[in-house]
Amino acid sequence: MNSKDKQNVKSKEEFCSSIGISVKEAEKILRSTCGGELLYFKSKGTPKERGIGQLIFAAISNSRAGKIKNILEMGTGDGTTTKIFTQLFPSTKIYTVDLPPEDIDYSQYALQYRGKLFNDNISSPNIISVQNNTFALTDTIYADNFDLIWVDGGHRFPSVAWDAHIAYRAAAPGALVLFHDYKPGEPDVVKVINYVNAIIKEEVYFVKDNVYEEHYIAYFTKE
Numbered sequence: 001m002n003s004k005d006k007q008n009v010k011s012k013e014e015f016c017s018s019i020g021i022s023v024k025e026a027e028k029i030l031r032s033t034c035g036g037e038l039l040y041f042k043s044k045g046t047p048k049e050r051g052i053g054q055l056i057f058a059a060i061s062n063s064r065a066g067k068i069k070n071i072l073e074m075g076t077g078d079g080t081t082t083k084i085f086t087q088l089f090p091s092t093k094i095y096t097v098d099l100p101p102e103d104i105d106y107s108q109y110a111l112q113y114r115g116k117l118f119n120d121n122i123s124s125p126n127i128i129s130v131q132n133n134t135f136a137l138t139d140t141i142y143a144d145n146f147d148l149i150w151v152d153g154g155h156r157f158p159s160v161a162w163d164a165h166i167a168y169r170a171a172a173p174g175a176l177v178l179f180h181d182y183k184p185g186e187p188d189v190v191k192v193i194n195y196v197n198a199i200i201k202e203e204v205y206f207v208k209d210n211v212y213e214e215h216y217i218a219y220f221t222k223e
Ligand SMILES: C[S@@+](CC[C@H](N)C(=O)[O-])C[C@H]1O[C@@H](n2cnc3c(N)ncnc32)[C@H](O)[C@@H]1O
Pocket: 074, 075, 076, 077, 078, 079, 080, 081, 082, 097, 098, 099, 105, 109, 110, 111, 113, 132, 133, 134, 135, 152, 153, 154, 155, 159
């Protein structure tokens, strides 16, 4: 992360207040909608905080209530986050995309997600599960369509680069586009987001994760 980016680092308190909600309110929403286990887990009897992604989504669900019509999730995995989306945004159409078994990247990158947990997580009627490489999405996903985009698909070059491009193009004006895993362990994610940050007119911000050092969710608001 360079010095310009560092000025754009926000704590969870700063992120929540920037969208008009307190952390306490966001935690309350997450607890009552999805359950407290998404905030804390026990390690050797001691409560530990979980990652902040779900807290951020809870904050957005409140501050933009009724305004998020379509969500795009790039990278369904086992559907854990998809389920959180459907709980927090029950009237929103949620497109979630992951590799089909015949894709050349499937055996290397896909989580083992086609079991019962996956099926249960994506079973809500407002979820549209798309089995496709995101590379092919330009055919089916139209520009200016999504109010919230969660980029958490391929973390390596080249897929993370086309995901960033597709997300930028598919974001409606005012949409929040969030990227998981801006951290040293994912150098291609870092490289792509730094590049995007340098070329788009929007400002990219970084929310510090609770759990790991130097781990951020990067985001921008589409103009
Ligand atoms: C980190 S996991 C997603 C986790 C999920 N968002 C969650 O929070 O539970 C990344 C997923 O991206 C998928 N993926 C990787 N490259 C992809 C591509 N080119 N197109 C679509 N999905 C891809 C992998 O199969 C994997 O399931």
